[in-house]
Structures are given as structure tokens and as C-alpha cells.
Amino acid sequence: MTGRIAAYLRAHAHRFARELAELVAFASVSSSPAAAPQLRRCANWLVRQLRQLGARDARLIATAGSPVVVARIGDDPRRPSVLIYGHYDVQPAEPVSAWRTPPFAPVVRGGYLHGRGASDAKGQLFAHLKAIEMLRALTGQLPVNVVFLIEGEEEIGSPHLPDLLGELAPYLASTAAVVSDNAVLALDRPSITYALRGDLYLDVEISGGFPELHSGNFGGAVHNALRVLVAALARLHRPTGAVALPGFSDRVVATAAPERAFMRSVGPSDRELGDEVGHRPLTASRAFSAYERSTIRPSIELVGVLGGYTGRGIRGVIPSRAEAKLDVRLVPDQRPDDVHRAIFDQLARAVPLGFELRTRERMRAAPVVLDRRHPVARAAQRAYRRGFSAEPVFVRAGGSIPIVSLLGEALRVPVVLMGFALPDDRAHGADERFSLAMLGKAVATSAAFLEEVAR
Ligand SMILES: [Zn+2]
Numbered sequence: 510m511t512g513r514i515a516a517y518l519r520a521h522a523h524r525f526a527r528e529l530a531e532l533v534a535f536a537s538v539s540s541s542p543a544a545a546p547q548l549r550r551c552a553n554w555l556v557r558q559l560r561q562l563g564a565r566d567a568r569l570i571a572t573a574g575s576p577v578v579v580a581r582i583g584d585d586p587r588r589p590s591v592l593i594y595g596h597y598d599v600q601p602a603e604p605v606s607a608w609r610t611p612p613f614a615p616v617v618r619g620g621y622l623h624g625r626g627a628s629d630a631k632g633q634l635f636a637h638l639k640a641i642e643m644l645r646a647l648t649g650q651l652p653v654n655v656v657f658l659i660e661g662e663e664e665i666g667s668p669h670l671p672d673l674l675g676e677l678a679p680y681l682a683s684t685a686a687v688v689s690d691n692a693v694l695a696l697d698r699p700s701i702t703y704a705l706r707g708d709l710y711l712d713v714e715i716s717g718g719f720p721e722l723h724s725g726n727f728g729g730a731v732h733n734a735l736r737v738l739v740a741a742l743a744r745l746h747r748p749t750g751a752v753a754l755p756g757f758s759d760r761v762v763a764t765a766a767p768e769r770a771f772m773r774s775v776g777p778s779d780r781e782l783g784d785e786v787g788h789r790p791l792t793a794s795r796a797f798s799a800y801e802r803s804t805i806r807p808s809i810e811l812v813g814v815l816g817g818y819t820g821r822g823i824r825g826v827i828p829s830r831a832e833a834k835l836d837v838r839l840v841p842d843q844r845p846d847d848v849h850r851a852i853f854d855q856l857a858r859a860v861p862l863g864f865e866l867r868t869r870e871r872m873r874a875a876p877v878v879l880d881r882r883h884p885v886a887r888a889a890q891r892a893y894r895r896g897f898s899a900e901p902v903f904v905r906a907g908g909s910i911p912i913v914s915l916l917g918e919a920l921r922v923p924v925v926l927m928g929f930a931l932p933d934d935r936a937h938g939a940d941e942r943f944s945l946a947m948l949g950k951a952v953a954t955s956a957a958f959l960e961e962v963a964r
Pocket residue numbers: 596629630663690
């Protein structure tokens with residue numbers, strides 16, 4: 510960080526915190542229909558900020574849900590364009606009684622701004638706005654054209670964004686896209702997440718359509734939907750925890766040896782990962798480390814089972830239907846349709862005649878990998894180095910951020926994850942917070958990124 514940038518951040522730190530508090534004060538809870546006016550007010554606040562930054566065309570685009578904010582700053586065809594994606598909606602704050610201070614009355618305490626959405630993701634989006642403000646103040650111009658796409662439905666799965674992306678593609682055309690909606694390792698340990706697994710979330714149901722039966726009178730004589738479900742689910746894994754589904758990994762692209770060596774050099778060892786998960790026993794594999802099993806290998810997790818009598822005390826009844834939820838994490842080049850079919854077929858082998866097996870897809874997201882040597886990844890690396898005065902670590906994540914694959918596919922643009930949250934920001938939880946020290950580093954990093962992309 511240069512002296513001029515540090516001086517600017519110091520001089521404006523109080524105003525930055527005050528403006529971020531204004532943004533966090535909107536109770537923009539996308540899952541609550543009653544919050545629609547707050548969502549709209551929050552979107553209009555962003556439009557005003559963007560106009561002040563020189564985006565004369567900043568505007569709301571109506572959808573069947575919350576409006577989307579778009580804006581463009583600069584239109585020089587000789588310069589690269591950077592798309593900055595953000596979301597202004599937040600998770601519900603309930604239970605409000607768990608908060609030390611009200612979730613939508615932001616306060617600064619101990620160097621953090623506290624409030625729902627401070628970290629996920631208003632603080633991260635705000636850093637980009639202030640980076641543009643700072644570049645214009647210090648240099649009089651921007652090194653690139655910038656396009657903003659800020660939605661208000663991320664926390665409910667962005668139901669209206671895919672259609673809109675098609676319509677807006679020419680307006681959003683860009684050289685690189687930035688998504689800031691994830692965490693770095695620590696305030697002094699920046700990181701760039703360059704790979705995410707895809708997601709396929711399935712509801713599974715076994716039903717017979719018969720009435721429930723007395724488990725004494727009929728126990729042993731008839732099939733039990735819950736037992737059938739459990740037997741079917743047991744066919745998905747081996748006792749080691751490895752997936753036992755035939756064909757599941759057939760299309761998985763083998764990770765090259767140098768990449769695996771790189772992962773070993775920067776990623777957690779099995780012991781470190783074990784510490785991180787509170788010494789819960791790890792699944793076993795001779796071929797892959799735990800870090801590899803949760804990033805470059807696909808997984809099937811049983812995340813819910815519902816059936817039979819689950820109340821207190823005793824009720825002896827043979828269930829006629831039962832349900833489960835499966836969260837499947839995908840890697841390149843698995844095909845979600847093939848995986849879904851293979852799971853269905855494997856479960857079906859355990860289902861006796863007279864029972865019906867049904868599966869229903871609840872969510873789907875494609876896996877994402879941005880080559881660490883891609884120029885955009887390199888630009889992000891140099892930007893973090895400048896903004897944090899520390900070397901960023903390239904990490905893979907086992908989770909999924911659907912918007913990343915959505916943007917990449919709809920706009921055919923490399924997407925770089927430039928997160929500015931911290932692992933202990935308590936995103937989605939009570940007393941969510943955003944570090945003001947992080948805000949300064951994030952503003953500097955975002956500004957450096959726009960300069961580095963222009964090189
Ligand atoms: Zn978020």
C-alpha cells in the first residue's frame with residue numbers, strides 16, 4: 510500500500526464506517542416478503558452512491574422479486590472492463606435476542622462494524638465502491654471501465670438472475686468478473702479461492718401409499734419404508750466413508766501431479782484439517798488427503814433423514830413413507846444428470862415392489878476452476894500483495910457459490926473470487942460483523958486490482 514493510499518484511507522476512515530453503517534441499516538432480508546420496501550430503499554441507496562462515483566446510468570432493473578442494480582463507469586473501448594458482482598440482500602436476523610445490539614442498528618465495537626449483512630456481503634461490496642472513489646480522487650480517472658451488477662436475491666438462490674443475465678449480456682460484457690462474497694484465511698493472511706465444487710441437492714422419498722401399521726401385530730410380516738430407505742442409502746458408501754456408487758468418479762478429471770504437489774504445499778495436512786473440525790474422525794483413503802477429498806474429489810453426503818415416530822416416548826408403528834436429503838458435491842467433468850440417474854438406480858436396487866422411489870432436484874450449481882496462472886488470477890494475486898502487504902495463498906474450497914458458475918457461463922468471462930470477509934465474521938449468525946481494518950485493506954486491494962487488470 511503506498512503512502513498516498515494509506516493517507517486517504519486514514520483521512521476517510523470515519524466517513525467510510527458511517528456510510529457502511531447506513532448501508533447495513535437497511536433490513537434487506539430477501540426471504541421476507543414484508544421487507545420489500547427496505548430492499549428497494551437499499552437498492553436506491555446504492556444507485557445514489559454509484560451516481561456519485563460517475564455512473565450516470567446507474568439504475569434499478571425490476572424483476573418479479575427484488576430489483577437488480579446495474580451501473581457502468583467509463584466506456585473507453587481501448588480499456589478492459591471489469592464486472593463487479595455483489596448482493597445487497599441479507600439473511601434473516603432471527604433470533605434477534607441472540608444479538609448484543611440490534612441487527613439493523615449497526616454499531617462499531619472493538620474495530621468491527623456489527624450488523625446483519627456487514628460481512629455477507631455489504632462490507633465487501635462497499636469496499637469496491639470506495640476503491641473507485643479513491644482512485645478518482647487520487648488519479649482523476651479509472652484505469653478500466655467498471656460495470657456493476659448488484660442483486661437482491663442471493664440469499665434465496667438468485668431465482669430471477671439467470672434470465673436477466675441473458676438479456677443484460679451485452680451491457681455486462683467484460684474482460685474479468687469479480688465476486689466478493691467469501692472469506693480470506695486471516696487479516697494478515699490473504700487468500701484467493703480459485704476452485705469451487707459444484708452442487709447437486711436431492712430430496713429422496715420412499716412411499717408405499719399404505720396406512721401405518723402396528724409394529725407388534727405386523728412387525729416382521731411387511732416391509733417398512735424407513736428401513737427400505739436406510740438400506741437404500743447404505744448402498745451409496747463403503748464403511749470407510751468412500752462413495753460406493755458405480756461410475757460416480759468415471760468422468761472426474763485427474764488432477765495433475767504438480768497441482769497436487771502445490772496443494773500439499775499450501776493446504777492443510779490431515780492433522781491440521783482434523784484440528785479444524787474439532788477432531789471429528791476423518792474418512793479414510795489411501796489415494797487422497799482429506800483436503801483433496803473435500804476439494805478435487807466429488808462427495809455424496811447424507812444430510813437429513815425423516816420418517817417414523819420421532820416424538821418422545823414410545824409409539825410402535827411401521828412407517829409407510831420416509832424421506833432423506835442428499836448433498837452431492839461435484840467436480841469437473843461430472844455431469845449432474847448422469848450422477849442423479851446413477852444415484853436413483855443405486856437406491857432403486859434396494860426398493861421392493863410396491864414401494865415407490867422418488868428423487869427431486871432442489872439445487873444445482875456447476876463446479877468452477879480458474880487456473881492460478883490465468884492473467885486475471887495473477888492480477889488478483891498482485892492486488893492482494895499490494896493491499897495486504899502479504900503474499901496471498903491460492904486455495905481450493907469444497908463448497909459452492911452458484912453465482913460464480915452462473916456468471917462464468919452466461920457471460921463467458923473469467924470470474925475471480927476476491928473475498929474480504931474473515932472466518933470469524935459470524936456471517937448468517939448473531940452479532941455478524943465486518944472488520945474496519947479489513948475494510949481499508951479491501952479498498953486498497955480492489956483499487957490495486959483495477960490497476961493490475963489494466964496492465
Ligand atoms: Zn453472500
